[in-house]
Amino acid sequence: MDLVDLITEKRFLGQEFLTWLWYKSEERGGAVAVPGRGDVSVTFEKHMLLEYGEGQEQEKVICRGLQTELKEARAGLSLAKKPEQARLKLEWHEQEFGVTLTAATFEFRNVRLPKIVDRADEGRGPEDLEARVLERLALFELLSDLVLDLFRLFIGIRISRDWPRELLQIRAWIQESSQRLAQP
Known part of the structure; x- marks a missing residue:
């Protein structure tokens, strides 16, 4: 099996992960309890890409909205559309990260x-530049570790x-979100 086939076959895991993470982010007001790390605050921001169907019948819908709403994306979940990409804000120990995750x-x-x-007060020499680069690399590694811990x-x-x-709780959350959207 080549890499493209493997990605295609296993993509559902990433889509389920994003759906589960969205559910978890709303379950406790944004705080997801991660063993060994404590609470990680997860917020789905104003951009999400949903997919529906497969192969030539596949459709993609870009949804935008306020952080707490994403009404079109919520409606899409109730129509069996799956998140393929989402803009996330992660906070942990006063560190705030933003990332679009595919x-x-x-x-x-x-x-x-x-x-x-x-x-x-620090100079602008090569040592200072190197220190800033290393600090940014460490922050990127922390972001990667946060996402991997959640996964x-x-x-x-x-x-x-x-x-x-x-899964029953996630389905109930999708149903509840759908019903809230239907109310005037």
């Missing part, structure tokens, strides 16, 4: 790292006996 390949796009304190949590639940119960 479900099929776990590609990070439009990464926004926390601001690095600019030390005015590990998801996979742990996904392969456990708790998955059917979790």
